[in-house]
Amino acid sequence: MIRVLFVCLGNICRSPMAEAVFRDLVDKENLTGKIEADSGGIGDWHSGEPPHKGTRKLLDKFQIGYKELKARQVNVSDWGNFDYIIAMDEQNRKDMQSVSNKAGSAKLAKLMDFVEDPREGNIPDPYYTDNFDYTYELISEGCNELLKYIRAENNI
Structure with a gap:
């Protein structure tokens, strides 16, 4: 089972959106049981919400x-x-590095790293921008490319 964790600041906007979009793609590609997704936030402000x-x-x-x-x-x-x-942005990526104990072997990247010539390097936080449509566009594009990458890297 390949496990993917999406990370943003509070885990209520970008990372759950990415988790849901990615799970939907995995289901549509008949990869349920082979690839699993979750999401989390750097902070605990919204835990349980x-x-x-x-x-x-x-x-x-x-x-x-x-x-x-x-x-x-x-x-x-x-x-x-x-x-x-x-990670949804560079700060989230850096924050995840700071919670690392170097024991795990997970690969850390930003979602837009998988998109060739991306419009944005970071996914703007709609909690602050209120532009959920744009966030969704970027996340959808990134998740599609991430899934292609994972399939190629793991021969599935």
């Missing part, structure tokens, strides 16, 4: 499930529990 209403609205619009998603804070054990840790 569902995704932000803006995220839920976009996922509903595209009929992507999210009902079971609840915010959680990332921790050191995530490094050993996941194969890929995918």
